[in-house]
Amino acid sequence: NMNNHLLNIKEEVRDTFLDIADELKDANVYMDRCMVDIVEWSVGVSFLFQTGVKSFNLLHAPSSSSSTLMNEDSKEQRLLIFTSSFVWNSFENIKALVDSNNWESCTLYTMMSELAHIS
Numbered sequence: 001n002m003n004n005h006l007l008n009i010k011e012e013v014r015d016t017f018l019d020i021a022d023e024l025k026d027a028n029v030y031m032d033r034c035m036v037d038i039v040e041w042s043v044g045v046s047f048l049f050q051t052g053v054k055s056f057n058l059l060h061a062p063s064s065s066s067s068t069l070m071n072e073d074s075k076e077q078r079l080l081i082f083t084s085s086f087v088w089n090s091f092e093n094i095k096a097l098v099d100s101n102n103w104e105s106c107t108l109y110t111m112m113s114e115l116a117h118i119s
Contacts, residue, residue: 013042017051023107025052027080030059030097034084035111059083059093079106086112 017024029048031039036058039045045056059081079098083090087110098106 010042013038014047017043017048020109021051023080024048026054027078028055028057028103029053029080029082030057031082032059032084032090035059035082038084054078059090059097077101077104079103081106081108082110083108084111086110 039048048056079101081090081094081097083094087094087108094108
């Protein structure tokens with residue numbers, strides 16, 4: 001049944017984020033448009049804030065007019081980036097983002113396998 005299949009996909013997405021809950025806590029999260037759509041469709045942005053995410057942002061070149069959803073209680077400057085495609089498709093935006101702040105750490109998650117990046 002299609003509804004059960006969709007429910008299973010949503011549970012898989014939720015479980016995947018719960019697996020990295022320690023990394024999400026107090027992190028500044030940036031996602032490309034496709035990843036944002038996946039989150040909004042499956043678990044919702046509020047779920048990420050429930051895990052303790054400090055801010056949730058669309059991955060694009062930083063600018064002074066960028067809007068950010070913030071959880072004001074957090075202090076750390078850790079960066080987590082999620083991309084749905086090859087890293088090189090977002091390389092310029094990732095580089096600009098990493099260079100835009102004095103991050104304590106940066107972790108990059110991609111939906112593409114390491115093997116796909118090599119080929």
